[in-house]
Amino acid sequence: MTARSSVLLGIASLLALTAPASPAMSKDDALPEPRPVYPVSERVDIVETLFGERIADPFRWLEADVRSDPRVAKWVAAQNAVSRGYLGSLPGRDWFSARIAELMNYERFGIPRKFGNRYFYTRNTGLQNQSPLYVQDGLDGKRRLLLDPNAWSRDAATALSEWQPSPDGSKLLYMVQDGGTDWRIIRALEVATGEPLADEVRWAKFTALSWVGEEGFLYSRFPEPEKDRDFQALNYDHAVYFHRIGTPQSEDEQVFSTPDFRERGYNASVSDDGRWAFITSSTGTDARNELQVIDLSLRARTGWHSRPLVSGFDHDWRVIDTVGSTLYLKTNKDAPTYRIVxxxxxxxxxxxxxxxxxxxxPIDGASIVGDRLIVSFLKDAASRAEVFTLDGKPGRIIELNGLGSATGFGGKPGDPETFYNYASFNQPGGIYRLDLETGKSTPFATPDIAFDPADYAVDQVFYPSKDGTRIPMFLVKRKDVTGPAPTLLYGYGGFDNALTPTFSSVRMAWVDAGGVFALANIRGGGEYGKAWHDAGRLHKKQNVFDDFAAAGEWLKANGVTSERGLAIQGGSNGGLLVGAVVNQRPDLIDAAHAAVGVMDMLRFDRWTAGRYWVDDYGYPSKEADFRVLRSYSPYHNIRAGADYPAVLVTTADTDDRVVPGHSFKYAAALQAAEAGDKPHLIRIETRAGHGGGKPTDKAIAEGADVLAFLARWTGLDVGGGASQGDPSIPTAVKESAE
Incomplete structure (x- = not known):
């Protein structure tokens, strides 16, 4: 049954709150456990007529900011009390917590970036909540701590986000992210001494940091929002500014804006030789932009005069770099999988x-390093990289080790080297230095990990979707797991975002416990270029849900998972995916985790960055788009009376990307509906935002809660791998599991 034929939310009954619990789906057929008693969510009589259809919205009051609305704050506290009690008592929760920490406790490095003679990179010793920034003079120089964000707040929820050294490496710009918000505070320091400079810039958002020589930098920001509206107000009037080092923000010069087009966003970049500045203008999330160029060598005479290089929001134009007056770009004009021009x-x-x-x-990325172009491609969602001359003549292929993801390859014209990170599902990221002259890659920093990657199998299969489209899917498991096993299926399917093999300690803990992890590269993403993206958005969004459901059907039909052992998971747009598929196929799914999801598809464009998403979702205010959105909106299509799987919703009170009201309303509606007897819980984190900058301890705690919940309702015998003598699980962890 599709979401279009689902029962309206307005007829859901609160009587389900006292219904008896169903038997747990555990391997040992344990006695039924009592279902949690949910806090009562007040219903309000809000019904709107949209394009001739009456739409009930009984939980709209939960859209208010939890930080300033006492009623919402009380609801959050009550929900968290129930969730904490339930999740904390789950068998295996402590095992997962210990194992995730064990798997995460390895030295992790960011990709080095060279400025002047200095190399800058992040390094985490293992379980530090935030990764400090280090610098060293020369490739063989001694490492020196430059910034330690772990000291910035008591709860370790203040993070170092983007950072950018000045061209000669003497100064550093860095952005502070507090509590997971998308807002940034820009600060600066002297690299030689580590002493902070007086500069501070606020209300920066969706911005790069681009030095103009050593005198100052370009950045993008919004006007200061109204009081108490910073986490919910729509983002309009983006503009590019220049800040001169040593001056207050009030003296910053506006470089570029278009007041007549308030919805546009802007990003500024400067060529590595310092001569050219580029302003990229966009209207949403689609790969379509305009491009302005500023000749900085003329700035003393002409100021910030810009001239259009590309007009019309028809195609994607991404600046790579310049060599003299020649600009290199990546574009999808006349090339759905991109070309370099x-x-x-x-x-x-x-x-x-x-x-x-x-x-x-598809071309995934490109950079100019030395006198070469390094171009990375996606081959069935895995990375491959090649070196070309600046005229496009093929050089060598950069050898990568199996199905994985390679990122980085940054540098400047004239550099003799580049660095990159290579990772896979069973291999944490290692940093490698590529010598462009010899083509040889050597390790710069590789992790010392608590398991042997060779003990795990990483495979790729292809399965047919509902309409016959061939979809790739990665499968990860321990090699000694030979029969059907509880399986965690992950997906995203949107915004031209390609999911590639990456390492996750949380996912690896699931695999270590004897489960299978599956990642489906469904339509809507960027795995195969523009056509793949277009096939999963706007009026074709249902393809995304069909692809994901078909993955679950394939996993069961082919004996990967057991008949009652399928869990699904997704975050953000992937949270929408989970909510929609749970509504459409509750018969297929046994447990679900929807993280920071977009759940109200009729009002998503009313908060913060939500208005940008109309490129993928459409406009709720247009009837044709409304009909599509209404057909799958998770909040509006909960099927009262259906037997739903166990569902855990997670969000954070400071998420200003997908505001938590989405998850609040969806969880309240799910709990109020007679949608089966299994638990439907919401876990609300404090000061964690949309996920970026989340402290390690919060990530471990959330991961343990989520996996214990999914294991409980798919029959995963937590710790089974340890009891079978799995050498990758230390004795201390075995004991904690018992």
């Missing part, structure tokens, strides 16, 4: 010439 910025009539033509594999 170049253009002479001094030409009276700029003409774009192809350097690296499009292939069947």
């Amino acid at each position: 170049k253009v002479d910025l001094e030409a009276k009539t700029p003409k774009f010439e192809t350097v690296v033509p499009a292939r069947s594999e």
